[in-house]
Amino acid sequence: MAEEPITKYRRILLKLSGEAFAGNKDFGIDGEVLQVISGDIRDARDNLGVEVAVVVGGGNIWRGISGAEGGLDRAQADYMGMLATVMNALALQDVLEQNGIPTRTQSAIRMPQVAEEYIRRRAIRHMEKGRVVIFAAGTGNPFFTTDTTAALRAVEIDADVLLAAKNGVDGIYTADPKEDPTATKIDSLDYLDVLNRGIRVMDSTAITHCMEHKMPIVVFEMKPGNLRALLCGEPIGTLVE
Numbered sequence: 568m569a570e571e572p573i574t575k576y577r578r579i580l581l582k583l584s585g586e587a588f589a590g591n592k593d594f595g596i597d598g599e600v601l602q603v604i605s606g607d608i609r610d611a612r613d614n615l616g617v618e619v620a621v622v623v624g625g626g627n628i629w630r631g632i633s634g635a636e637g638g639l640d641r642a643q644a645d646y647m648g649m650l651a652t653v654m655n656a657l658a659l660q661d662v663l664e665q666n667g668i669p670t671r672t673q674s675a676i677r678m679p680q681v682a683e684e685y686i687r688r689r690a691i692r693h694m695e696k697g698r699v700v701i702f703a704a705g706t707g708n709p710f711f712t713t714d715t716t717a718a719l720r721a722v723e724i725d726a727d728v729l730l731a732a733k734n735g736v737d738g739i740y741t742a743d744p745k746e747d748p749t750a751t752k753i754d755s756l757d758y759l760d761v762l763n764r765g766i767r768v769m770d771s772t773a774i775t776h777c778m779e780h781k782m783p784i785v786v787f788e789m790k791p792g793n794l795r796a797l798l799c800g801e802p803i804g805t806l807v808e
Contacts, residue, residue, distance in 0.1 A: 575800040578618040578694060580721035580729045581608070582714070585626030587734040587789055588655050594627050596655065601662040607794040608699060609668050615798055618694040620724055621701045622717040623659060625651030645709035649676060652713060656703035657681060669698040675707030675716075687723050694724070714773040722780045729782055730797065731769060732789035738805035739768055739786055755806040774807070783808040 583604065590597030611617040628651035633644075656672045663670040671693050674682040682703060683689070690700045705716045714731075721729040739761075742750040758778035762771055768786050777784055787793055787804025797803040 573800075574615045574617055574798045576617060576727040576798055578724065578726050579611070579620070579798070580717060580724065580726040581619060581621045581794075582717035582729060582731045583621060583623050583655075583659075583789065584713075584732070584734060585624035585628060585651065585655060587627075587732060588623075588658070589627035590734075592627075596627065596658050598662070601659060602666075603791055604659065604789065605662045605666050605668070607789070607791065608663065609666055610795055611798055612668060612697065612699060615795065617798055618697075619699045620690065620694060620720065620726065621656075621659065621699065622713055622720055623652050623655040623701060623703060624713040625649070625655055627651075628654060642709035645705075645711075646676075649704040649707070652705060653678070653682065653703045656701045660701055663699055669696075670701065671698050672701045672703055675702070675704040691724055700724075712770050712773070714769040715776065718769075718773040718776040718782065721782050722776065726782070729777060729784045730794070731784055731786045732794075733786060735788065736786070737788040737803075739766055739807075753805050754802060755808070758807060761807055768805075768807075777807075781808075 588596050588600060590600040608619055612619055625648050629648050653674055660670045660672050672682040673685040673690055675685045677684050685702065693700045702716065702720050705711060705713050706719060717729055738752045740750040740752050744750040758774055761774050784807040785797060785804050787797055793803050
């Protein structure tokens with residue numbers, strides 16, 4: 568009888584940017600990308616026995632800051648961005664369920680026709696029963712990013728790690744590799760390094776929250792096989808702790 572893989576983490580919070588949903592497109596949702604993400608989540612849940620929660624961004628549909636720059640009230644623009652994350656969450660839920668993965672979407676803004684209301688204890692219970700939980704609508708408050716939502720939810724559900732999945736970025740570098748060909752990837756660094764060096768991998772509020780609660784962060788590229796490798800302890804991406 569084959570032995571089950573030994574995983575480094577028991578419960579994870581996976582942060583997916585809105586840009587990840589768009590794939591190589593400038594905006595919208597790429598169904599093929601969702602299938603790939605779904606496959607990795609299914610592998611983590613079914614084959615590795617990992618409990619999975621997901622926080623989704625909405626930048627592929629709407630950005631609150633961009634709306635504010637266009638003349639909209641910032642709070643109003645941020646609420647519009649929260650609705651964009653709900654659209655992404657429902658799309659991901661649909662693809663996951665098509666692939667046989669029981670999934671629940673919980674929204675920080677009440678909309679009972681399409682999603683459960685966010686309740687911490689219910690979310691934990693869903694994961695204990697093997698369901699994937701998707702957290703949508705950010706924190707439910709304007710002026711906070713989905714990075715901050717991911718940090719908050721990771722601590723609330725007692726996750727072992729916050730996995731910040733990026734589109735086309737395989738970790739944190741000494742400089743922007745697109746602008747500086749001599750830039751090298753950093754394997755690990757601490758929270759204060761990220762804050763003091765102004766590394767914009769997540770917003771400072773999210774980094775500070777993780778630091779205060781000793782929540783490790785792994786920044787990695789969401790491509791096929793990376794999630795499994797990371798969960799099995801391979802040095803994928805950059806560890807912040």
